[in-house]
Amino acid sequence: MQLPLFLYYKKIIESCIDLEYKDLISVDPPKESAFGDFSTNVGMVLSNRLGRKPIDIADDICAQLKNNDNFERLEVRKPGFINWFVPQRVLIAYFPQILDNNFGRVDIGGGRSVNIEYVSANPTGPIHAGHVRGAVSGDVLARLLAYVGYRVTKEFYVNDAGKQMEIMASSLYRRYLELFGKSSGELPSWAYPGDYLIEIANKIVEEHGDKFVDKNQSEWLDFFKEFALASIMTDVKKDLADLDVHHDVFSSEQELIKSGAVSRAINLLNDKGLVYSGILRRPLGMDSEKWEEREQPLFKSTAYGDDVDRPLQKSDGSWTYFASDLAYHMDKIERGFDEIIDFWGADHGGYIKRMQAGVSAISDGKKSLKVKIIQIVRLLRDGREIKMSKRAGSYVTARDIIDKVGKDVIRFMMLTRRDDASLDFDFVKVVEQSRDNPVFYVQYAYARTHSVIKLFMQTFGSEEMPSVLDIDLNLLDMNCDMKLVKALADWPRQVMMAAKNYEPHRIVFFLIDLASIFHFLWNQGKENSQLRFILPNDLPKTKARIMLLKAMQHVIESAFDIIGITHVEELR
Numbered sequence: 001m002q003l004p005l006f007l008y009y010k011k012i013i014e015s016c017i018d019l020e021y022k023d024l025i026s027v028d029p030p031k032e033s034a035f036g037d038f039s040t041n042v043g044m045v046l047s048n049r050l051g052r053k054p055i056d057i058a059d060d061i062c063a064q065l066k067n068n069d070n071f072e073r074l075e076v077r078k079p080g081f082i083n084w085f086v087p088q089r090v091l092i093a094y095f096p097q098i099l100d101n102n103f104g105r106v107d108i109g110g111g112r113s114v115n116i117e118y119v120s121a122n123p124t125g126p127i128h129a130g131h132v133r134g135a136v137s138g139d140v141l142a143r144l145l146a147y148v149g150y151r152v153t154k155e156f157y158v159n160d161a162g163k164q165m166e167i168m169a170s171s172l173y174r175r176y177l178e179l180f181g182k183s184s185g186e187l188p189s190w191a192y193p194g195d196y197l198i199e200i201a202n203k204i205v206e207e208h209g210d211k212f213v214d215k216n217q218s219e220w221l222d223f224f225k226e227f228a229l230a231s232i233m234t235d236v237k238k239d240l241a242d243l244d245v246h247h248d249v250f251s252s253e254q255e256l257i258k259s260g261a262v263s264r265a266i267n268l269l270n271d272k273g274l275v276y277s278g279i280l281r282r283p284l285g286m287d288s289e290k291w292e293e294r295e296q297p298l299f300k301s302t303a304y305g306d307d308v309d310r311p312l313q314k315s316d317g318s319w320t321y322f323a324s325d326l327a328y329h330m331d332k333i334e335r336g337f338d339e340i341i342d343f344w345g346a347d348h349g350g351y352i353k354r355m356q357a358g359v360s361a362i363s364d365g366k367k368s369l370k371v372k373i374i375q376i377v378r379l380l381r382d383g384r385e386i387k388m389s390k391r392a393g394s395y396v397t398a399r400d401i402i403d404k405v406g407k408d409v410i411r412f413m414m415l416t417r418r419d420d421a422s423l424d425f426d427f428v429k430v431v432e433q434s435r436d437n438p439v440f441y442v443q444y445a446y447a448r449t450h451s452v453i454k455l456f457m458q459t460f461g462s463e464e465m466p467s468v469l470d471i472d473l474n475l476l477d478m479n480c481d482m483k484l485v486k487a488l489a490d491w492p493r494q495v496m497m498a499a500k501n502y503e504p505h506r507i508v509f510f511l512i513d514l515a516s517i518f519h520f521l522w523n524q525g526k527e528n529s530q531l532r533f534i535l536p537n538d539l540p541k542t543k544a545r546i547m548l549l550k551a552m553q554h555v556i557e558s559a560f561d562i563i564g565i566t567h568v569e570e571l572r
Contacts, residue, residue, distance in 0.1 A: 491555050
């Protein structure tokens with residue numbers, strides 16, 4: 001048996017139907033474990049195509065399988081499901097695969113190339129908690145897709161053009177003047193607050209003294225812009241590196257515009273007949289006095305599913321952010337990526353349709369853009385929301401979080417909810433050594449497997465350490481031990497579902513469920529000595545259980561590598 005267990009059963013179900021329909025059926029665990037180990041929806045998906053009732057189709061297939069010894073307690077459930085349990089014989093035959101180094105590496109990528117852009121924070125200040133969540137989710141998805149056979153490029157888009165950069169440079173210049181007593185009082189409302197600009201201003205003083213004092217804006221603006229950008233991006237890269245997040249490419253919006261890529265993208269759309277001169281309607285809710293009704297170049301994004309056509313040029317003649325983003329994604333398309341995935345903050349949800357329309361238009365429908373929205377992170381301390389960071393001025397920085405709890409806790413906790421659901425991160429709770437802390441709960445399970453194996457060597461000697469060739473897995477308890485075997489056997493399916501749906505949180509959910517089963521077995525051993533992992537008077541059964549723990553270690557380590565967690569064999 002070389003296929004993952006769920007695919008093995010899918011092949012058997014497919015042998016009972018017309019192969020034309022094989023890609024329509026699924027084999028997954030049912031919602032309630034009491035119904036079986038696996039379930040297939042074959043009756044429902046074939047009902048309309050065959051013109052038959054789902055329950056009748058399921059009954060016919062079940063009749064074909066009733067004498068197949070790969071199925072135990074095979075039954076049909078309304079409206080047309082087939083449920084079954086996996087016999088111990090099948091699980092035992094499958095077990096050696098779990099110990100294989102490639103276990104879980106289901107090749108669904110096939111060498112296809114994928115570009116994943118994540119973080120891409122505006123380079124006007126330190127990255128914050130929201131960026132951290134996007135950084136972790138993007139990085140783990142990149143690891144996951146590489147694990148299943150994709151060629152992955154990890155990218156950071158540096159928004160280093162536009163008005164925001166001038167505002168940052170002016171804010172920095174004001175801090176610079178303060179150091180010479182040339183500026184005082186409260187910062188104007190337009191300025192970026194936060195002590196990080198004071199730190200950068202001090203660096204300028206160290207390197208250049210009062211060179212820029214009392215100078216015209218034209219003499220300092222570009223320098224302050226570039227100096228601030230370099231300083232902030234150095235800090236951003238350092239923070240990301242300390243989270244074990246690394247990008248292959250840093251693309252600059254400024255360089256993109258200088259290269260003429262924006263003009264080229266607009267010309268391409270124009271040649272396709274997708275750019276016209278028009279007047280947009282005033283957005284709902286906008287004061288008519290603030291709305292400037294003017295003729296401007298518009299992209300026909302409604303032709304590709306967007307709600308309204310989108311402007312490409314501002315009133316001052318500069319390109320809109322959307323125009324720059326079109327050019328950036330055209331660049332991705334021209335680099336030949338098979339798939340393009342962007343991670344965006346929750347405040348960019350309204351931007352998705354227009355960018356997907358742009359990608360479809362530029363590529364003539366050959367490429368599509370997948371956007372993952374990252375919801376907010378609420379930072380708490382023992383249930384109470386914590387104050388903003390003085391260094392950032394308006395938010396808690398990534399550095400604040402890293403220094404308090406470390407990268408392993410951050411990486412794990414940021415995946416304990418779906419990306420599109422808000423997440424509470426409590427600094428007190430995430431370092432507690434209790435079952436209510438999922439990080440500790442999983443790491444403790446992994447550490448306990450090592451402590452059991454150490455006890456085995458102390459009890460029987462290291463020379464008795466078993467291999468899969470010299471154990472009798474029939475000695476394992478069907479009701480207890482086999483629960484863990486079934487959970488481990490589900491690892492390839494979990495990997496495939498996480499990768500296909502771009503849902504890295506599934507890996508953490510799997511680890512929590514696996515740890516729960518392990519801790520249950522541990523507690524069963526406290527109540528019944530015959531269910532303990534180490535049986536001093538029964539070496540054969542003990543060897544079988546030690547082999548089970550080694551399989552669990554192997555799967556956990558694979559999952560830890562995907563989510564970027566350190567293998568900690570002993571917790572203090």
